[in-house]
Amino acid sequence: MDFTLKIWRQENASAKGRFETYKVTGISSDCSFLEMLDILNQQLIDKFEIPVCFDHDCREGICGACSLYINGRPHGPDSAVTACQLHMRKFKDGDTIIVEPWRARPFPVIKDLVVDRSSFDRIIEAGGYVSINTGGVPDANTIPIPRANAETAMDAAACIGCGACVAACKNASAMLFVAAKVSQFAMLPQGRVEAKERVMRMVAKMDELGFGNCTNTGACEAECPKQISLSHIARLNREYLSARVL
Amino acid sequence: MTKLNARIPEGPLAEKWTSYKAGQKLVNPANKRKLDIIVVGTGLAGASAAASLGELGFNVKAFCYQDSPRRAHSIAAQGGINAAKNYPNDGDSVYRLYYDTIKGGDYRAREANVYRLAEVSGSIIDQCVAQGVPFAREYGGLLDNRSFGGAQVSRTFYARGQTGQQLLLGAYSAMMRQVNAGTVKLFPRTEMLDIVLVEGKARGIITRNLVTGKIERHFGHAVVIATGGYGRAFYLSTNAMGSNGSAVWQVYKRGALFANPSFVQIHPTCIPVHGDYQSKLTLMSESLRNDGRIWVPKKKEDVEALSEGRIVPKDIAEDDRDYYLERRYPAFGNLVPRDVASRAAKERCDAGFGVGSGLAVYLDFQESIQRLGKHVIEERYGNLFQMYEKIVDENPYETPMMIYPAIHYCMGGVWVDYELMTTIPGLFSLGECNFSDHGANRLGASALMQGLADGYFILPYTIQNYLASEILTPRMPTTLPEFGEAESHIRERLDKLMQIKGSQSVDQIHRKFGLLLWELVGMARNKEGLNKAVKEFAMLREEFWKDVRIPGGAEEMNPELEKAARVADFIETGELMARDALQREESCGGHFREEYQTPEGEASRNDDDFMFVAAWEYTGTGKEPVLHKEALHYESIKVQTRNYKI
Structure with missing residues (x-):
């Protein structure tokens, strides 16, 4: 398969970026999107040009490093995948593909397609944990947890922190990311004692870092590679309200 | 010493x-x-x-x-x-x-x-x-x-x-x-x-x-x-x-x-290699072996018919399937440990019974689906099946998965x-x-x-x-000469890498090295191959330091430079892996020396001479390292031959 790629190039955080056009040919339909970029980079190296920088690591959809905006969609045209799990068979031979970094003020571009997502770490740092130390905890089977609750907690905990929700949102809101963590703990007895502080601190940090508000558009849910449901945002809102009001 | x-x-x-x-x-x-x-x-x-x-x-x-x-x-x-x-x-x-x-x-x-x-x-x-x-x-x-x-x-x-x-x-x-x-x-x-x-x-x-x-x-x-x-x-x-x-x-x-x-551990259930552009191999959880049965065709003509697309796996009759793990290891069947399962897959493929590209075996869920119902299999392995389908574009509920061993753990x-x-x-x-x-x-x-x-x-x-x-050691300033020496050592190394400006990318050399390592120090090793590996890797090390091409500069984000420094170390590590495999004249666990096997092709361990940890001491690049042995003693367990047959 042959493709024309229009890729965002930007030397560093302060440089002015631009789209560059490249051609790749003879790409197998079984090739993943990132492998296709590897092939492009090899071409660039062969020509003494600078390869395209992009974040990637596990290449099996779980580390959350990849952060490509492909043809206007986070992680591209397939559903429930990260860019590393997107295969070229999802495109048509001869397609022009536009590749951009995540676009959101709290995720500044570092270089080319690489953005700084450390704001997510700051949000977790503000309260995304149960405040217990190593050791001195009760036996694991001391507190039974209804299976359905454990499963809902797991649905939320599946978040990989990639930032597609923020990139998809017209307000660059991080509500789905924050909700995934708050909702995981809301479904479990562990950490209930600090539930109010947790939600207040995490939401305050999210606001402070410049993420926008949620207007229930649902773009985050549609683009989330782990299909994290909007209902977790509802649960976050309930946790937040009860922390504020009660 | x-x-x-x-x-x-x-x-x-x-x-x-x-x-x-x-x-x-x-x-x-x-x-x-x-x-x-x-x-x-x-x-x-x-x-x-x-x-x-x-x-x-x-x-x-x-x-x-x-x-x-x-x-x-x-x-x-x-x-x-x-x-x-x-x-x-x-x-x-x-x-x-x-x-x-x-x-x-x-x-x-x-x-x-x-x-x-x-x-x-x-x-x-x-x-x-x-x-x-x-x-x-x-x-x-x-x-x-x-x-x-x-x-x-x-x-x-x-x-x-x-x-x-x-x-x-x-x-x-x-x-x-x-x-x-x-x-x-x-x-x-x-x-x-x-x-x-x-x-x-x-x-x-x-x-x-x-x-x-x-x-x-x-x-x-x-x-x-x-x-x-x-x-x-x-x-x-x-x-x-x-x-x-x-x-x-x-x-x-x-x-x-x-x-x-x-x-090193070679994991038996990974998605097989499908192209030379491929960057990694994806693991399919070992838990799949709890409900999946591993097989290849018994007849060569079926292997041929499959590869020519004349038949599909379910056309092959039950009697014409070789459930080789169940055949060789009746007691453990499909649940034998990883090293045993990996080698058995290689044995079948080397004998010409591999499916797909020839380097794959089937992992089949038909029987479990019939016994437990599709919903149970979906509940247990749904995300894995979905992952497989995304990569391979085949539905494992309908047709068996194809798997092959891959490097997984050290x-x-x-x-x-x-x-x-x-x-x-x-x-x-x-x-x-x-x-x-x-x-x-x-x-x-x-x-x-x-x-x-x-x-x-x-x-x-x-x-x-x-x-x-x-507790009496105060925090040391990083201006100490030892820090300076280490930093200048690193700066020299990075400068040297940047100045080579050769003709091959880091990935090109890494791929070449990886294939050699897999062939010579992979699932089956022998003296001749390992001696060859030590020599080839030394040559590849020199080739790397003469011919690698790293674009860009060292004072910026430069993934090619990061990779280059890592690959330079991998090549040297490979040399040590080969030397270690060479000295260990026995087969044990993931280390299989072809010279040391039983007539049935099982690993033949030598506890009298090799029940030790081989700990290597560096003496200089390209120089023979010194081997130290830590003898292993087992006080609370009887040392026996692993047997997964009965």
């Missing part, structure tokens, strides 16, 4: 850890604040260590090459974590987990370390549940267990197919809490390039900021490396693209011994004593990057257990025994 002393506590096996803790030195809270600890790597071992040390009040600096510590490759572990909780009442115990681990490791692991691992395994589950890790549960609300990788008991705890992710996020969260508390300082997108020794003790590291390219110096009263395995040396593996063995290689070059480098690593300290005082090594617990073969669901055991429950004790004598 470095002398090996494992410093195993005296006394009966079951009491060693208790008596160690009773007699060890501790650091009082006021002094902990004055001590700095560097932790490199933020996977299960690194993050759990950083969190626990921070909670104790030490000053911790945590480093990772990823943009966030949450992305360390522990995140990709699927199947589960073992613990001797005996919740199912099926006869498990600390002794049995220890026994299975020693036996599974083919009697090449250190007994005292393994017993301690089994002993603390239960606390890990308690800890993770308290952190809010959403493990799978029964309808009664208690934790669910499953049998994994051939164990006779159900001791594996799991969180769908994302156990590693959930455990890592637990450890990451605990660490982030310490970041908030000010005891842990994070350095993401930062790679360790060398270790600094002052008067023979580990006192710091030199790093490169992967965003700016800036070389930086960091002091620590002790240094902990938890940087994982070197499996990506093979180019194609289940490891992440950035996974590397460079921290291990740097400390080896500075005097730490490298133990059993040839012991049992070998930095030599450590009972305290997890290397031969360099003050340098500790945790998790996959040490060697001690898995011998020549690791059992499924034991890597997560070991990483967290080391980080939560072992190092926080043992490091204090070392640091107790360091």
